[in-house]
Amino acid sequence: MIECNHILAVLDAERDNQPALSRALEVAQKTGATVTALMVVYDLSYDMTTMLSPDERDTMRDAVTKDQSKRLSQQLKEQGFSNIDIVVEWNNKAYESVIYYALNNQIDLVVKATKNHDDLASVIFTPTDWHLMRKCPRPVLLVKDHDWPENGEIIAAVNVGSEDEAHEALNDKITDIANEYARLLKGHVNLVNSYPATPLNIAIEVPEFDSEKYHSAVKNHHLDEMDAHAAKHGIAPNKCIVKEGLPERVIPQVAKEIDAELVIIGTVGRVGISAALIGNTAEHVIDALNCDVLAIKPNGFVSPYTV
Helix, strand or coil: CCCCCEEEEEECCCCCCCHHHHHHHHHHHHHCCEEEEEEEECCHHHHCCCCCCHHHHHHHHHHHHHHHHHHHHHHHHHCCCCCCEEEEEECCCHHHHHHHHHHHCCCCEEEEECCCCCHHHHHHCCCHHHHHHHHCCCCEEEECCCCCCCCCEEEEECCCCCCCHHHHHHHHHHHHHHHHHHHHHCCEEEEEEEECCCCHHHHHHCCCCCHHHHHHHHHHHHHHHHHHHHHHHCCCHHHEEEEECCHHHHHHHHHHHHCEEEEEEECCCCCHHHHHHCCCHHHHHHCCCCCEEEEECCCCCCCCCCC
């Protein structure tokens, strides 16, 4: 059973509807968890007011957060959401407030609605959900406009071709969690794995290189590893999908074909320039999906933020 006692729903001040809260309450209803709604607000003009003293600026921020909290409480009551703890914080880095709240309040799951990001802007200005996937030590459920019907399809995105022990441990963790969500949602787990195409430069530069033999060897290796992983976790062979291509293409393609309700994927946190410019597989996958994504950190992950 999923150990989920306290869920944090991250609300968006610019949205009338709050899909993150709806999804958090749906999970809470099935797990018995409590839900806290967190909204982070910020207005640069308040910090640019040089005529005010620091104490006066703090007073203005408190007034804004209290007013926003009152409005949010009224809005949620009108939408049928009642008896929910509401927290409004002032921070120009929303992800910091989310991570610190999650750490300080024993949050088991962070739920946040996603937005489509412009490709160029995503490279230069990293969105909040990318920061959460990289730095939040708790599982992050990124919600899109897709229902969770019973008997739905859940994807566990695995990398069974790797011989790295950390990858194997993450594969096990992802698949275990997928099985737990399948029991929770009365759904079905699909294991999805991609493998790389034959490098064209090798085929061109090395005349004696047998590309067909290489391709067959790579494919069979992934198929054998998938069979072993599926058997280990009780996944039926007809629910195992191994395709050639990049994960960011294969996973969304399969999700669309089977109309998946949830994709569970592992993410490895990065910081600094590499995080801003490179990103990782989970980040490339998410914008191409039209369903929810549950981002899982590997065991032993250490967040750059601490209590």
